[in-house]
Amino acid sequence: MSDLLTVGFSLQRALNFTAVVMQRQRPVLAEINTRLQAGETLADSLQPFVKPDLYYQLLLAEEHGELVATLTAIGQLLVTKQQQRQKLSRLLQYPLLLLFLLGILTVGLSVYVFPELNSWQGEHSQLLSMRARLLIRNLLVLISGLLLLGFGAVIIHWRHSSVNRRIDWLCQLPVIGKSYRLYYGYYITSSLAILLHCGMSLKEILIVVDQFSPNSLLFCLGKEAQQQVQSGDDLTRLIHKHHFLPQELTILISKGQTVEELGADLSMLAKMQFNRLLTQLGELLTLLQPAIFILIAIVIVALYLSILLPIYHSIQGVY
Known part of the structure; x- marks a missing residue:
């Protein structure tokens, strides 16, 4: 819309033209147009549809003659955010598919492979394995509890803090x-x-x-x-x-x-x-995609170790 205002379109005409070329946003633009016709300013008309910081930026710009330049900057920022979201969805498709397959593999190993590996181990090895699992479970419960307490403290602090x-x-x-x-x-x-x-x-x-x-x-x-x-x-x-x-x-x-x-x-x-x-x-x-691939690599290494270490202990028990 800032481009239309720059070339001389009136605000009303720019909104009507935008409603024609952006059909998905037509209901929103129609409501904005209705509020404008009722005598509200552009900033007040846009207030229900934008964040507070953008609203006050538009309000200042409209009251002090910088509306076109501010609309151009805000429009560029919003377009960039939309492009980044689309790029993010494309970047995450393959890693998320790998994580999904890895989750299925982990469930399969837990149900079919790990019980079989446990049956290979001796009574003493099984007792050590049970103690290790109990220790890991307790650690996970402790870490989860600490994370929940920390998250709750952050939320309480956030609610009682000023905007600054x-x-x-x-x-x-x-x-x-x-x-x-x-x-x-x-x-x-x-x-x-x-x-x-x-x-x-x-x-x-x-x-x-x-x-x-x-x-x-x-x-x-x-x-x-x-x-x-x-x-x-x-x-x-x-x-x-x-x-x-x-x-x-x-x-x-x-x-x-x-x-x-x-x-x-x-x-x-x-x-x-x-x-x-x-x-x-x-x-x-x-940086996001390589970080996810590193996480996947760590999970894969952990799965390999969980399979190979019991086999290694079983072989030691035989010899």
Whole structure:
């Protein structure tokens, strides 16, 4: 739709054309069109169908004249996500088939082969085997219990944490944490760039984000920034505190530029964060398939050992 708006289509005409070429989305587009005709803004019309962070990004863009550019970036991000999902499904088809066959093989070995191997062993070997299995079962129960307790503690902590702390926690996760840092870095810098392009001061920006939902990231971040300003602290402390804020913001803020120049720099930083995010998502997909193959290889080796070790012990008992 951003392409249609760029070439001069009105919002109403762009929605009608999109409904023609995207038949699967026609009911959603029809509801959006109805809400627009009722006098709602585009952001409010899209609110039931997008995540809160995208809603507030659209709201800022629509109110401050950056709608087309923001729609283009959001559209590119959503298209990339859809392409990554399709690529992920293609990459997982063969490994998941192997895992399924491996599961069938494991069940077959447990039902037919392992009981036969146990019958080859002597009474003493069978007793040791039973003790080993009991020990393994107890260990598995202990590990499962600890995992459940840890998972429950994480859920409780998550529910009682602020939005900022939740996002900080996501940004510190191994493997996928970098993707979260890049996404929220892009989200924050692009939102700030929109407001600064309009010539807003820090005080005016804080007033704008204070009108958002208390559960939104921009509202919580604005409250923290307001506390920093009131206490006379430097905003760089806030940047260093949160993992989702790009550290480049410290350098840009300390350069002493005008509001318009800072807005232009943040726009460029947002584009860089966005491009890095796309690259990072592609790298994650390329790592996923080898990781699954390594898991399959470990399971296969474990199955071989579970078959060969009893045979080896039986041969030792004979000689």
